Amino acid sequence: MKIRELLWGAARRRPRNLVRLFGWSFAEAAPSFVSGQAIAHALDDGFAAGRPVVGLGWLMLMAAAWLTAAIGARQVLLAIARIVEPFRDALLRHVVAGTLHRSATSGLRPDSAAVARLSRQVELARDSFAAVIAVSRSFLFSVAGVVLGVLTLTGSVLPLVLLPLVAGLALFSASLPAMARLQRRLILAEEGTASSVASMVDALRDVTACGAQDRVEAVVGRDVARQAGIATALARLTAVRTLSLAVGGWLPILLVLAATPALVRDGATAGVVLGTLTYVAQSLTPALGSLVQGVGVNGVRLVVALERILKTGARPAETSSPEATPTETPTATPTATTAAARRIGAPRxxxxxxxxxxxxxxxxxxxxxxxxxxxxxxxxxxxxxxxxxxxxxxxxxxxxxxxxxxxxxxxxxxxxxxxxxxxxxxxxxxxxxxxxxxxxxxxxxxxxxxxxxxxxxxxxxxxxxxxxxxxxxxxxxxxxxxxxxxxxxxxxxxxxxxxxxxxxxxxxxxxxxxxxxxxxxxxxxxxxxxxxxxxxxxxxxxxxxxxxxxxxxxxxxxxxxxxxxxxxxxxxxxxxxxxxxxxxxxxxxxxxxxxxxxxxxxxxxx
Known part of the structure; x- marks a missing residue:
């Protein structure tokens, strides 16, 4: 099963949960649209016009939007849980069924340590899947609110916001494959180090008695150094996340500030400029930061964990299973075997x-x-x-x-x-x-x-x-x-x-x-x-x-x-x-x- 099909199947297994998630996401994203409008109108139509009550009214509207967002955020978490918990249960069933099947067909006892490691991978996949859903959904609704809000204030500013955002996303997307490869290597290195240390601790008395401290230190040290090297390389690559955030989240603010004189000459008011900056600084930049951090860390972990689960938790190949074992000759194909089973019928x-x-x-x-x-x-x-x-x-x-x-x-x-x-x-x-x-x-x-x-x-x-x-x-x-x-x-x-x-x-x-x-x-x-x-x-x-x-x-x-x-x-x-x-x-x-x-x-x- 492909990872994309697995994730999409988990998301659409119960359409009602998706509908609930999207519905409450609108409520949670209310400040993304309301904040800039409220600031612009509070300044232009309220305080700058000598009508403080109107200005306070717009600020009260923004406060109500944040209260609505808080209620929506709670319901969003519950909706995400309704999606990821069945996903976790399905992964656990896959791991347990595959382990039991391999044990039954090989006659060997299940590797309890391997099962425990896979179970931890399942929990990691569940948490990462929830985080990816949360940040991706929040980013999409926030960007939609910002775009709609900026258009209602002054459409000429929209390219200054969207073009850097697209550039930052492209830079971040380009770094994801390398991050996934390093994250995969890091997980394997961590498991190797844990195994080496555990073996050393179990045999510590024998190691000391045999005078093998230097040799064991070299073996364990090599595993530790390998893990440290991979972690360092991954840390260097994560610097790209900071660069993509700077391009997509902070560059629009500089461009809007630099374009302010031209915007004022074209009739933009102080409230419109401040409202646009509010949209970018309060909604767009935090949403992009959450997306970069969430997908860059949790998304990569999710893909790596699912690869490990699907590979090591899978049953043996169909040709070695009782249902697909050749019935007459070693060269029989699984399809021929299934057809032969239908011809033979039930036991007599x-x-x-x-x-x-x-x-x-x-x-x-x-x-x-x-x-x-x-x-x-x-x-x-x-x-x-x-x-x-x-x-x-x-x-x-x-x-x-x-x-x-x-x-x-x-x-x-x-x-x-x-x-x-x-x-x-x-x-x-x-x-x-x-x-x-x-x-x-x-x-x-x-x-x-x-x-x-x-x-x-x-x-x-x-x-x-x-x-x-x-x-x-x-x-x-x-x-x-x-x-x-x-x-x-x-x-x-x-x-x-x-x-x-x-x-x-x-x-x-x-x-x-x-x-x-x-x-x-x-x-x-x-x-x-x-x-x-x-x-x-x-x-x-x-x-x-x-x-x-x-x-x-x-x-x-x-x-x-x-x-x-x-x-x-x-x-x-x-x-x-x-x-x-x-x-x-x-x-x-x-x-x-x-x-x-x-x-x-x-x-x-x-």
Whole structure:
């Protein structure tokens, strides 16, 4: 997305706010037109004519204009806030969505420091956008008021005002690209310096112990010197702002003063000359100064911040996303992939098939999964077991389409997950991770937000489209089946608000499990989703999903999950074996060892 389109879209998202902004801007700009007129008439028609009451009346009119401007200024700030706050929210959504998407597709944890830096850039962009709107709008209305006022006093003076103004604006505009480049370099240098200093502080004890003070001082000093040099260059360039202000704001005053004898000969009165100078000195020069300062600083910061946000907060290229991954060959284009997805249609059933899947976290890393071929027919109940860190969660993420295999293919219902759009994929499968997600809202909203629309097979309506009494009965059945009836009662019912911070990890897991139970997905993947439940609660939840229908894959936290499953997938390094519990006891030494270590304490307790 281009920066210009982003800013224009934010400004026109709600036209009513623009109308309100422009309306109150007229009120705020009232002194720009009234001040010169009031001074000229107060002098010529009032005090100079021996009528002080008339002169005071014109001055009172100018005071009223300033009072109106004060009221308008307050309303202008509120109108600007209505524009920039949604703009800020949209940028934050972009940053968070891009970070989460990169984390999900790469399998790496989000860089919290990078997210924090981008969040600061978002706040900087919001403040800069507000400042640019404020000064640009104020300048335009002030110039319009000055031009109209000068024309009503004496039109011959207008070139003396406008020509220097145009020259000053042109000089300022010419310096903006260089300012943007230096400002961009300065932001990067500031971040580099902060990173170097932070690393030095964290390792200060080791630096001292190793006698590496001189070397570290040189490295950090180089970053500081680079930042100082860029800041100095930017300071020199900002001198152009002062020159443009002098040309556009103060030169008109000198020209009007120099032309005063000629204006008087042409019939201009002292009030007209003083009113013209008032227009320039009181309205035009301050407005130009605010524009130069606001756009020269905040405008440049806004562009640089948005460039950083749009670049570093963006999702990976479309060719690496699940929606646009080639379906058959590496040379397939995103357009061809989308067309293939439309031809293939929705998954046919809830079977899962991994064909020669290999996955590694990063180029050159050892594969976590190597040439794994696995067929899970619809209606199957599979438990995945193995030592901690062996790659069980990676298999779950691959099966859910969250991770993309380096080689091989993953199919749900006979359809490659790469050919499924996000909506179709979410209707086909549901993945519950170890850390359950619960949001602030009612219990009903937490339980049913996946249960909307129609089923993935296009059949009967999902529970989200049922009338309220039927929906409550469906909720009751799910809550009772999974075993969270007591929790629902303690929270206060379906309409009660849920505060995630007040729930235990096990209670959050019960809510997430019930949500998955109510979803339309027929393929359910439980990635240690019951690890915070006691064994009895875990058994009840797994049995509920087994009786629900569809396909169930459980990344086992306790080996009792393997005893409840129809088949067991045993992961041993990059190898994997699948079969019934009896077959694994007979053929897998690792499985026998795991079961032996688990069963011995039970036998001893008996």
């Amino acid at each position: 059933g809830a079977s899962l098939w991994l064909r020669g899947v290999t996955f590694a976290y990063g180029p050159g890393a050892e594969p976590v999964v190597s040439e794994l071929t696995l067929s899970v027919p619809e209606g199957d109940h599979l438990a995945v077991v193995g030592p901690s860190g062996i790659g069980k969660s990676t298999v779950a993420a691959l099966a859910a389409g969250i991770l993309r295999p380096g080689d091989g293919q993953v199919l749900i219902g006979g359809v490659p997950v790469q050919a499924l759009g996000r909506a179709a994929l979410s209707r086909a499968r549901v993945l519950i991770p170890q850390e359950a997600y619960v949001f602030r809202g009612t219990l009903r909203e937490n339980l049913t937000y996946l249960a909307t629309g129609r089923s993935s097979s296009g059949g009967s309506p999902e529970i989200g489209s049922l009338p309220d009494p039927a929906l409550d009965r469906a909720l009751d059945r799910a809550v009772d089946a999974v075993g969270m009836a007591h929790l629902a009662e303690r929270i206060g019912g379906y309409e009660a608000p849920v505060d995630p911070s007040e729930l235990s990890s096990g209670e959050r897991q019960l809510i997430a499990l019930t949500r998955a139970y109510l979803s339309p997905a027929r393929l359910v993947l439980l990635d240690e989703a019951t690890c915070h439940l006691d064994p009895a609660a875990e058994a009840r939840a797994e049995e509920a999903f087994a009786a629900r229908g569809g396909t169930l894959i459980v990344i086992a936290h306790r080996l009792t999950s393997a005893l409840r499953a129809r088949r067991v997938l045993v992961m041993d390094g990059v190898r994997a074996r699948v079969g019934t519990h009896e077959e694994m006891i007979a053929g897998s030494p690792l499985y026998r060892d795991l079961m032996g270590r688990w069963e011995d304490p039970v036998a001893a307790g008996a």
